[in-house]
Amino acid sequence: MKLARFRYMDEDRIGVALGNSLIVDLHEAAVGLKLPFNFPFSMRELINFDSVAQESIRFLVYQCQRYPHRIKPIPLTEIEWLPPLKQPGKILCVEPEKGERPQFFLKPSSSLIGHLQPIEIYDYYGRVTPQPRLAVVIGRVARHVDAAEALSCVYGYTIFNDVTGNDMAAEDLGTLSRSNGCDTFGPMGPWLVTTSEISDPNDLEMSCTLNGESILKSAPIDLKQSIEKTIAFISKFQTLEPGDVVCFGLDAASGQDKKNPADLIDLQSKNGLLTISINGIGELSNPITQRSD
Numbered sequence: 001m002k003l004a005r006f007r008y009m010d011e012d013r014i015g016v017a018l019g020n021s022l023i024v025d026l027h028e029a030a031v032g033l034k035l036p037f038n039f040p041f042s043m044r045e046l047i048n049f050d051s052v053a054q055e056s057i058r059f060l061v062y063q064c065q066r067y068p069h070r071i072k073p074i075p076l077t078e079i080e081w082l083p084p085l086k087q088p089g090k091i092l093c094v095e096p097e098k099g100e101r102p103q104f105f106l107k108p109s110s111s112l113i114g115h116l117q118p119i120e121i122y123d124y125y126g127r128v129t130p131q132p133r134l135a136v137v138i139g140r141v142a143r144h145v146d147a148a149e150a151l152s153c154v155y156g157y158t159i160f161n162d163v164t165g166n167d168m169a170a171e172d173l174g175t176l177s178r179s180n181g182c183d184t185f186g187p188m189g190p191w192l193v194t195t196s197e198i199s200d201p202n203d204l205e206m207s208c209t210l211n212g213e214s215i216l217k218s219a220p221i222d223l224k225q226s227i228e229k230t231i232a233f234i235s236k237f238q239t240l241e242p243g244d245v246v247c248f249g250l251d252a253a254s255g256q257d258k259k260n261p262a263d264l265i266d267l268q269s270k271n272g273l274l275t276i277s278i279n280g281i282g283e284l285s286n287p288i289t290q291r292s293d
Contacts, residue, residue, distance in 0.1 A: 001016055001017070001054070001057055001058065001061070001193070001194045001196070001197065002016065002017035002191040002192070002193050002194075002197070002282075003015070003016055003017075003043070003046075003057075003084065003156070003191065003192045003193075003194070004016075004017070004023060004081065004082075004084060004189070004190060004191055004192065005043055005081075005082040005083065005084055005085070005086065005114075006023065006079040006080060006081055006082055006114075007079065007080040007082055008025070008074055008078065008079050008080070012082065013025045013026075013027070014026050014027075014039065014040075014041070014042075014043060014046060015074070016057055016060070016061060017191065018061070018064060018065075018073050021075060021076055021077075022073040022074065022075060022076065023073065023074050023076055023079065024060075024064055024071055024072075024073045024074070025072075025074070026039040026057065026060065027039055027041075028071070028072060029060055029064060029071045030060060032070045032071045032072070033060065033063045033064070033067060033070050033071065034070075035056075035059070035060060035063065037056045037060070039053070039056070039057075040053075042086065043084055043085050043086070043192065043243070044085060044086075044087075044088075044242065044243035047137070047139055047155050047242045047243050048242050048243075050139055050140060050155065050242075054194060054196075080114070081114040081115035081116055081117070081189055081190050082114040082189075083112040083113065083114045083186075083188040083189055084137070084158050084188060084189050084190075084191070084192040085109075085112075085137070085188070085192075085243055085245065086109075086112075087109045088109050088112075088243050088244055088245045089241050089243055089244050090106060090238070090240070090241075090244045090245070091106065091107040091108070091109060091111075091112075091186065091244075091245045091247065092104045092105070092106060092107075092234060092238075092244070092245065092246045092247065093105055093106075093107050093131075093133065093162050093180070093247045093249070094230055094246065094247065094248050094249065095249070101225075101233065102225050102230045102233050102234070104234060104246075105176050105180070107162065107176075107180055107181060107185075107186060107247075108181045108186075109186075110181075110183060111163075111180075111181055111182060111183060111184065111185045111186035112186040112187075112188055113184050113186065113187050113188075113286065114187070114188070114189050114190065115187070115189040115190035115284055115285060115286070116285055116286065116287070117184070117187070117286060118184065118286060118287045118288070118289040119161075119163055119184050119185070119187060119267070119274065119286050119287070119288055119289065120183065120184045120289050120291050121267055121268055121288065121289065121290055121291060122291045122292065122293055123268075123290070123291070123292045123293065124293060125165045125167070125168065125182070125268065126165060126166070126167025126168060126171075126268065127165070127166040127167045127266050127268055128163060128164065128165050128166065128266065128267040128268050129163075129164050129166055129262055129263050129265060129266065129267065130161055130163055130164075130208060130215070130262045130265065130267065130274055130276070131161065131162035131163065131164050131249055131262060132159075132160075132161060132206045132207075132208045132216065132249070132250065132262060132276040133159075133160040133161065133162050133206075133247040133248055133249045134157060134159070134160070134201065134204060134206065134221050134247065134248045134278055134281075135157065135158045135159060135160035135188060135245050135246070135247045135248075136154055136157060136201065136227060136231070136245070136246045136247070136248065137154065137155045137156050137157065137158060137192060137243070137244075137245055138153055138154060138155060138240045138241060138242055138243065138244040138245070138246070139153060139154055139155025139156070139195075139242055140152075140153050140155075140242055141153070141239065141240070141241055141242070142231060142235045142239070142240040143235055143239045143240070144235055144236060145231070145232050145235045146232055147226070147228045147229045147231075147232040148228070150227075150228035150229070150231040150232045150235070151195070151201070151227070151228050151231075153231065153240065154195055154201075154231075155192075155194065155195065155242070156192045156193050156194040156195055156197075156198075157192075157193050157195070157198055157201060157204075157278075157281055158188055158189055158190075158191060158192050158193065158281065159188065159189065159190075159276050159277075159278050159281055159282065159283075159284040160186070160187070160188050160245070160247045160284075161186070161187040161188075161274070161276055161284060161286065162180060162185075162186070162247060162249070163180070163182075163184070163185035163186070163187070163267075164176075164179055164180050164185070165178070165179040165180070165182060165185075166179070166263075167179075187284055187286045188245075188284070189284055190282060190283075190284060191281065191282050193280065193281050193282075197280065198280055198281075201221075201227050202221065202226050202227055202228075204220075204221055204278055204279055204280060204281070205218045205219060205220055205221070205278070205279055206218070206219060206221065206250065206276060206277065206278050207219070207276070207277045208262055208274070208275065208276050208277070209274075209275045209277075210265065210270060210272055210273070210274050210275075210288075211272035211273055212273075215262050215264075215265050216250070216262050219250055220250075221248050221249075221250070227248060230246070230248070231246060234246065250262075267288055268290075270288055271288050271289075271290065272287065272288060273285055273286070273287050273288075274286050274287075274288055
């Protein structure tokens, strides 16, 4: 299933995709179909219900298809996309190709924006680059989990752009709080795709374009450590809770001269639409907006 947070008629809502061009509000659809479900009003609460909520949503989708006259589906062209999660407890970004064990850093939830919302780049930021990532959304508490059970702690997957201020990182001697934590430096979405739709998250590929021109051709997620091994490693140090997000980037070896090709693009001097695609999940697009202080 594909779930989303969105704004429509001045209200924030949670919905599920109906086909490729429509979305239905879970609450309105449940009322229209006279279903005995009380869906929570936040994605984190929905995730906390885990399998119970997923079965209820599947049944709702089935009933929507049977009784379309009882619901009011909304065209995707009429909604304002919000990040799938409003305030994740943690956003952890795993750095590719950094030694023999995973290294990761925290990114603030205040950096989050949704699909089609602008990435704002101020002239004093210096060099800024996109960092396409697969975002893994945790579905149940993971603390000291084994790799064999790590994926059972996952609720679903979405797309993340870990926008990075390279000059700021250099000025701060590699400390990433400022360079990776600026407002709008965390585009995420548009969909939260449940695990039932993705058979093997380690076998996904990403691509990235700017104004339709390729920045990054289809390349594998960083698999020096598998997703399950990395989640297991992180859980030895930090408890992962429902709604937390763990982001995986590109395998550096797939890029030119062992660099992420996206690093070659400086968004400070670019305008237009930046799009990240991951097979099975969708496309995350955000316009680049230049700002001056």
